[in-house]
Amino acid sequence: MKELVAYMARELVDFPEQVEVREIEGEKTTVVELKVAKDDIGKVIGRQGKTARAMRSILSATAMKQGKRAMLEILE
Amino acid sequence: MAWFFGSKNKDEVNSGEESSQTIEKAEEKTDDSAAAFPCALEEKPGSGFPSGKPQKSPDDILKNLLDLMGVEYAISREETDDGIHFNISGEYEALLIGKMGQTLDALEYLIGKICHGGREAPEKRIFLDVGNYRKKREEKIVFLARKLASRVADHGRPEIIKPMSPMERKIVHMTLRDHPCVETKSEGEGFYKEIVLSYKKSL
Numbered sequence: 001m002k003e004l005v006a007y008m009a010r011e012l013v014d015f016p017e018q019v020e021v022r023e024i025e026g027e028k029t030t031v032v033e034l035k036v037a038k039d040d041i042g043k044v045i046g047r048q049g050k051t052a053r054a055m056r057s058i059l060s061a062t063a064m065k066q067g068k069r070a071m072l073e074i075l076e
Numbered sequence: 077m078a079w080f081f082g083s084k085n086k087d088e089v090n091s092g093e094e095s096s097q098t099i100e101k102a103e104e105k106t107d108d109s110a111a112a113f114p115c116a117l118e119e120k121p122g123s124g125f126p127s128g129k130p131q132k133s134p135d136d137i138l139k140n141l142l143d144l145m146g147v148e149y150a151i152s153r154e155e156t157d158d159g160i161h162f163n164i165s166g167e168y169e170a171l172l173i174g175k176m177g178q179t180l181d182a183l184e185y186l187i188g189k190i191c192h193g194g195r196e197a198p199e200k201r202i203f204l205d206v207g208n209y210r211k212k213r214e215e216k217i218v219f220l221a222r223k224l225a226s227r228v229a230d231h232g233r234p235e236i237i238k239p240m241s242p243m244e245r246k247i248v249h250m251t252l253r254d255h256p257c258v259e260t261k262s263e264g265e266g267f268y269k270e271i272v273l274s275y276k277k278s279l
Contacts, residue, residue, distance in 0.1 A: 007144055055182075055186070
């Protein structure tokens, strides 16, 4: 799941080398934290959060396949 | 490649002298290829795209995403005047569609965004479908829109269609565009909006 988020983020941003992803596994829920360059935050969030929502949908579907739940958090 | 040829030669030749020569040759070749490598890398970023960013292939992005999601799939591809249409089939179709087509919309949007960057009117739009879900859904929406419209025409009371995505709302608006006594209007905020079918007042 970490790789999936990292891939999506790297494809979207201008500074892919500054993309950092951390996976915190809980009992039921996995939290994926995404950190990007300051100038790229808008790109991973999108207009009215559209891009962030799309990434969350894809992440949720992937987690569901593994019988888990996943949350995507974008860190500032 | 250079290493492969070098070692092959070594096996064939018995004398120690010659084998050391071949090793030298092999080393020479490795040096050459190492020198050639940075050039090959440098060609990549500047693909002559105006914004400076190279254009990415939607085919590759779709495949990479599906691989990372861990699903098996088969993709059919069709290019038309309005864009590139992909249809995915496989074991995980329901998962890829998601609730109300959410996952499918997300994949379609994200691939479009990555390929076209921030440009408003790309020359080739990306259309995604899974197991002909969109086609079946369109037929259902057209059927529902006509049914509710005739109910509004009969009773004069407005009918509400539960929240739908912009593309699905467009189907409703287009279906009832020429309806003699029913008008359609999207209501609400955000991505998913309701559609209200009401009796035309100005007749």
